[in-house]
Each structure stands twice: as C-alpha cells, then as structure tokens.
Amino acid sequence: QKEVEQNSGPLSVPEGAIASLNCTYSDRGSQSFFWYRQYSGKSPELIMSIYSNGDKEDGRFTAQLNKASQYVSLLIRDSQPSDSATYLCAVLDGTSYGKLTFGQGTILTVHP
Amino acid sequence: GAVVSQHPSRVICKSGTSVKIECRSLDFQATTMFWYRQFPKQSLMLMATSNEGSKATYEQGVEKDKFLINHASLTLSTLTVTSAHPEDSSFYICSARDPHYGYTFGSGTRLTVV
Numbered sequence: 001q002k003e004v005e006q007n008s009g010p011l012s013v014p015e016g017a018i019a020s021l022n023c024t025y026s027d028r029g030s031q032s033f034f035w036y037r038q039y040s041g042k043s044p045e046l047i048m049s050i051y052s053n054g055d056k057e058d059g060r061f062t063a064q065l066n067k068a069s070q071y072v073s074l075l076i077r078d079s080q081p082s083d084s085a086t087y088l089c090a091v092l093d094g095t096s097y098g099k100l101t102f103g104q105g106t107i108l109t110v111h112p
Numbered sequence: 113g114a115v116v117s118q119h120p121s122r123v124i125c126k127s128g129t130s131v132k133i134e135c136r137s138l139d140f141q142a143t144t145m146f147w148y149r150q151f152p153k154q155s156l157m158l159m160a161t162s163n164e165g166s167k168a169t170y171e172q173g174v175e176k177d178k179f180l181i182n183h184a185s186l187t188l189s190t191l192t193v194t195s196a197h198p199e200d201s202s203f204y205i206c207s208a209r210d211p212h213y214g215y216t217f218g219s220g221t222r223l224t225v226v
Contacts (some may be wrong), residue, residue, distance in 0.1 A: 043220040
C-alpha cells in the first residue's frame with residue numbers, strides 16, 4: 001500500500017521564524033508532489049507543487065524534493081500567525097487516473 | 113485559477129434518509145473527479161474516483177451501494193449517501209483535476225446524520 005508519512009507535530013514556532021515540514025513517501029514511481037494548507041473546517045488549498053529534484057521557491061514558501069531519499073519538505077520563512085493551519089503533503093501516483101495520497105497532516109501553530 | 117463549486121456546504125439529515133452532494137467544475141472540464149471523506153483530526157481519505165461517462169472506481173472498503181457516484185457531464189459529479197447513519201457524519205470533499213493548476217478542491221460538505 002502506498003504511504004505518505006509526515007512529521008507528526010504539532011509544530012509550534014514563534015512569529016518570524018522558519019517552519020520546517022517534512023514528508024516521506026513509499027512509492028518510488030511517484031512523480032508529482034504537493035503541499036496543501038487546510039484551515040479548520042475548510043477544504044485544502046494548494047500552496048506548492050514540485051516535480052523535479054531540488055528546491056522550488058514561491059514567496060515565503062520553499063518546497064524541496066529528493067526522489068532518491070523519497071523525501072519532500074516545505075519551509076515557511078518569516079512565519080506569520082495566519083500560517084497556523086494543518087499542512088498536508090500529497091503524492092500523485094503514476095496511474096492514468098492520478099490519485100492523490102495524503103499524509104496525515106502536520107498542525108502548525110505560529111505564536112506571536 | 114480553476115474553481116470547483118460544491119453544494120451544499122452543510123446538511124443535517126435524519127438517519128435512514130439519503131443526501132446528494134454536487135460538485136461542479138466552473139471554468140474547466142473535468143473528465144475525472146475525486147471524492148474524499150475526512151473525519152475530525154484525520155487526513156483526507158479517498159473514497160472513489162469519478163469518471164465521466166463510466167462507472168466510478170471505489171477504494172477498498174468503501175461501499176459502492178451506499179455511496180452512489182454519478183458523473184453525468186464533464187462539469188458535474190454527484191455523490192449520494194444512501195440510507196445515511198450517524199457513522200456517515202463527516203466532511204466530504206470533492207476534487208477535480210484541471211489542466212493548469214493541478215488538483216482543485218471544492219469547499220466541502222459537512223454532513224451530520226441525526
């Protein structure tokens with residue numbers, strides 16, 4: 001069974017700090033990786049997608065992918081209280097229908 | 113960006129009744145849509161993959177006779193929870209794969225069965 005594991009959390013960081021979220025996956029054939037943010041009672045919203053090894057930056061967010069280690073991470077710089085949410089790592093399998101498998105989520109709290 | 117509209121956002125029904133949830137892609141065509149269920153403090157669990165013009169593909173352990181999926185057009189998929197019971201109370205979320213932004217989620221439906 002394909003699995004996606006995230007660091008269990010919850011993670012608490014002070015405002016302005018860097019938050020680091022980690023994710024490992026079991027399916028070596030996976031090619032696409034996503035980070036979603038989910039506020040309580042809301043549906044997930046896409047923050048970052050990454051497909052190639054290395055870093056991808058978008059504003060305060062940087063996704064890192066290492067396919068050899070089957071590892072993907074998300075760094076949030078200058079964390080703000082509004083970043084407090086559950087962060088979900090999702091991995092796309094290689095089938096034609098392209099199912100996403102989600103990790104269990106990491107709760108991030110940014111305190112002032 | 114791509115928009116997926118999901119209705120209703122919240123529904124309360126009596127045990128034994130059926131509830132229909134609609135998921136529409138507003139500005140793109142979606143040949144494939146996905147239905148997820150999320151229990152409190154848990155992650156999203158894929159229930160089924162909805163394919164336009166063909167039968168849905170259900171994940172292991174999901175009762176296809178209880179969770180009826182219809183993908184009648186390229187912009188609409190529906191999930192009907194039949195003979196709902198309190199254990200079906202959950203947050204149901206649909207998702208569609210759009211050509212530019214990847215996977216877009218609907219706003220979710222909070223189902224409470226009393």
